[in-house]
Amino acid sequence: MERREFFERAKAIVQKSLKKKDRLIVNAVHTVDDLNNEINQLSERLKDWYGISFPELESLFPDPEKYASIVLALEKNEKEQLLKLTSEEKLNQIFDARKDSLGAEITENDKKPILDLAKSILSTVELRSRVESYLESLCNELCPNVSYLCGPLLTARLLAIAGGLEELAEMPASTIQVLGAEKALFKHIKRGSPPPKHGLLFQHPIISGASKEKRGKIARALSAKIAIAAKADAFTHHFIADKLKADLEKRLSEIK
Amino acid sequence: MERREFFERAKAIVQKSLKKKDRLIVNAVHTVDDLNNEINQLSERLKDWYGISFPELESLFPDPEKYASIVLALEKNEKEQLLKLTSEEKLNQIFDARKDSLGAEITENDKKPILDLAKSILSTVELRSRVESYLESLCNELCPNVSYLCGPLLTARLLAIAGGLEELAEMPASTIQVLGAEKALFKHIKRGSPPPKHGLLFQHPIISGASKEKRGKIARALSAKIAIAAKADAFTHHFIADKLKADLEKRLSEIK
Numbered sequence: 001m002e003r004r005e006f007f008e009r010a011k012a013i014v015q016k017s018l019k020k021k022d023r024l025i026v027n028a029v030h031t032v033d034d035l036n037n038e039i040n041q042l043s044e045r046l047k048d049w050y051g052i053s054f055p056e057l058e059s060l061f062p063d064p065e066k067y068a069s070i071v072l073a074l075e076k077n078e079k080e081q082l083l084k085l086t087s088e089e090k091l092n093q094i095f096d097a098r099k100d101s102l103g104a105e106i107t108e109n110d111k112k113p114i115l116d117l118a119k120s121i122l123s124t125v126e127l128r129s130r131v132e133s134y135l136e137s138l139c140n141e142l143c144p145n146v147s148y149l150c151g152p153l154l155t156a157r158l159l160a161i162a163g164g165l166e167e168l169a170e171m172p173a174s175t176i177q178v179l180g181a182e183k184a185l186f187k188h189i190k191r192g193s194p195p196p197k198h199g200l201l202f203q204h205p206i207i208s209g210a211s212k213e214k215r216g217k218i219a220r221a222l223s224a225k226i227a228i229a230a231k232a233d234a235f236t237h238h239f240i241a242d243k244l245k246a247d248l249e250k251r252l253s254e255i256k
Numbered sequence: 257m258e259r260r261e262f263f264e265r266a267k268a269i270v271q272k273s274l275k276k277k278d279r280l281i282v283n284a285v286h287t288v289d290d291l292n293n294e295i296n297q298l299s300e301r302l303k304d305w306y307g308i309s310f311p312e313l314e315s316l317f318p319d320p321e322k323y324a325s326i327v328l329a330l331e332k333n334e335k336e337q338l339l340k341l342t343s344e345e346k347l348n349q350i351f352d353a354r355k356d357s358l359g360a361e362i363t364e365n366d367k368k369p370i371l372d373l374a375k376s377i378l379s380t381v382e383l384r385s386r387v388e389s390y391l392e393s394l395c396n397e398l399c400p401n402v403s404y405l406c407g408p409l410l411t412a413r414l415l416a417i418a419g420g421l422e423e424l425a426e427m428p429a430s431t432i433q434v435l436g437a438e439k440a441l442f443k444h445i446k447r448g449s450p451p452p453k454h455g456l457l458f459q460h461p462i463i464s465g466a467s468k469e470k471r472g473k474i475a476r477a478l479s480a481k482i483a484i485a486a487k488a489d490a491f492t493h494h495f496i497a498d499k500l501k502a503d504l505e506k507r508l509s510e511i512k
Contacts, residue, residue: 007356020308020360027305031373034301038294045290049283052276100263104276113390117287120383127376134369 029156148241169234285412404497425490
């Protein structure tokens, strides 16, 4: 075998073992998390900074994205835009608060970098939603069954922590149930503390929305269905998630 | 006194006590730090993500800003832009590395969010430099003397940790010398470990660039001049920093 040919074969093996799709998904979901952090951090900064001139606004709009949009529309005096963002009643609250504001007046020159920061936050929010829809299409393509049950973000996080779709497909339901709760699991094994009922799966609305006593049972039912869905995605490539979901809903209605 | 008048007076007192300029400076420097963090974090993410298709590029351009610019120009096939960013020699290294790359081919659709991330990093870099020049003009206005000795970023950090310009002006040189090294200072007081030689001042190039033995002496000389400069900025408003700097340089030449 020639040297070049040998190299090409080695390359093909390496490329395959890197599991491209899995890695694309994992990077996309980590990017969503990074962008989330960034939006929260920069928005705290914006609230402090713009708070010099209008400290009362923060408590009216705690949500990062809303706050940044309101600051921009307010400073540009765009009344129409403000009415798109909030109700007339709340708008009057803003104007009342501004009249009696304890904030200091700052010059246009001092406002400019603050508004630049607000714009940057909004464009980061936009980037996050673009990455999220990309992630959704990627998950629907690679693992339509798991995605149907869990939604793209949770699916991507499961893949990230399992190490890929095949790895997830080879896990028993009981492992999937506690993925992401490794710390609590080892504490249980070593020191006999109560075992974790769920890890990442807590992010699924059917668990986070349930009462505390039911969560363990729901997590068990959900992880059983995910285990089947992952096997279908990795091996048979049939779409069976609608049936799995119906079964799951039936099981949920039985849990008391 | 009428209620309204009473309120207006109280408002004036609160607004004054909030020390507007100091707070603008502190917020601007914290924003620079936040944006720095963000640029570094997102650029690590970009290296991982784009690394799926071209892992070898990262070691050629470790700098975050350079890496993001190269990725964009490379993917858009802009040879002129690439030649502006790097030398012809290095460009050939890129093309050689790409020919034998162990990366996987990814579709245009998979590349899009990666390139969006790269663009977002570059616009954050731009925002950082705008906030930095704003910070510089603000420091030159509020404390031209300290700024002349320390540059805008270090000046702003000193103000942030001291709590404002007046607070800084009231500090003895020995306190300024160890500002930002509170942990080491208390360890010295409680447990008798060696006292810190410098805190934040280490960021000044005449200290970070000096040999280890000289740093303590230089920090002492520098903090003495900063203490005088801060008093001038807060109280007399004379510009004396050129003389202070000349004195400092004379003193530095004597330190062996």
